[in-house]
Amino acid sequence: MGLQRILFVMCVNDEALFQQAKRQIANLVVPSGFTVELYDVRGAKSMASGYNCAYHLEAAYRIYIHQDTFLIHKGMLYDLIRLFELNPQLGMIGLAGCVELPTNGIWWEGSELVGQVIEHRHDVYQLLRFGHGALESTDYVEVQAVDGLFMATSINLPWRDEQFDGFHFYDSAHSKEIALAGYKVGVPVLQSPWCIHYNGDEFDHVSYERYRQLFVQQYM
Helix, strand or coil: CCCEEEEEEEEECCHHHHHHHHHHHHCCCCCCCEEEEEEEEECCCCHHHHHHCCCCCCCCEEEEECCCEEECCCCHHHHHHHHHHHCCCEEEEECEEECCCCCCCCHHHCCCEEEEEEEEECCEEEEEEEECCCCCCCCEEECCEECCCEEEECCCCCCCCCCCCCCCCHHHHHHHHHHHCCCEEEEECCCCCCEEEECCCCCCHHHHHHHHHHHHHHHC
């Protein structure tokens, strides 16, 4: 048998961020029997359409990651594969999410937030550690939605680019699609964070509200 592929998929519009993210991926330890490839998408009209560009490619696991998400846990791939192999019902994991979505569809306004990420904002590093599930004895906490900064899948489903044709709520929509396909979505219970997320300051409130309403109509 040939090597199984772990495919990183990334939409790119900033070369400096891309090169740093690429270096971080190259530093990961690759488990025996696997190979790692990075598929970068340029000029994507939306996150969902960009991710769908890799839909036809064969891969054992797919990791959809933002260009400003830098992986710092070199053994991450071992932990990821182990998590999926021990839990065949687990279709996707993220690094931050919520157990139950609030009625407005905004995951970070939920009452049971899970995960941890080092955030870089305004030249300051801060550990965001959400308390729910941190002391669980299980490998992961089942959630209804994860943040799009990191989404790793063991199953290959098309992204809803016909509806979510922008840059908001594609992640929550895909979380729902995974669940509708009969699989679970989870956030691993971590002892230390897997990544640093470099948050930008720009935010399009009008576009965000448009897709929030669309998400609520479709899924809530």
